[in-house]
Amino acid sequence: MAAHTRWTRLLEILGNQGQIDVLDAAEQLGCSAATVRRDLDELARQNLLTRTRGGAVVSTVAYDLPLRYKAARRADEKQRIAKAAAELIPTGSTVGLNGGTTTSEVARELALRPEPSGGGVALTVVTNAINIANELAVRPQVKIVVTGGVARPNSYELVGPLVDSVLRTLALDYTILGVDARRPRPS
DSSP: OOHHHHHHHHHHHHHHHSEEEHHHHHHHHTSOHHHHHHHHHHHHHTTSEEEETTEEEEOSSOOOOOHHHHTTTTHHHHHHHHHHHHHTSOTTOEEEEOSSHHHHHHHHHHHTSOOOTTSSOSEEEEESBHHHHHHHHTOTTEEEEEOOOEEOTTTOBEESHHHHHHHHTOOOSEEEOOOSOOOOOOO
């Protein structure tokens, strides 16, 4: 198993349980305890967890799981979601995209749209995600509006009052939001 995949799995286990034991993790991942120790040391170096004797716990400082680790999780599903979502957006629309791995996939799908036959813009994308803006900025058929704001570590999203004030002045036809989880409404 590749290091990137192990790190993602370790962080998932840690997120679900709040702590992780080296020997249990080695068994779950099918690798040696020494490999898990090295992986936990590396993740601690990146401030993603706090090492303890024999394992690790959730870091006392709240950090988002870096985008590069989330991107590999459920990649096939994200691509299918992105393709389906992009097909729902008509040419000429203004679309809002927040940051995230699924919305990044949607941006890639939208970038594949051809330029309209008469030239011009096929789509306007409003985003607070600098990685999405970067991905689409080189596409002449896509007009990019970036909200501005303060960059959030690990997620490439811009946040803060500037984002709010810019979004209040814009009209979006569609909004595609990436989320980590949702809770059903109580009956």
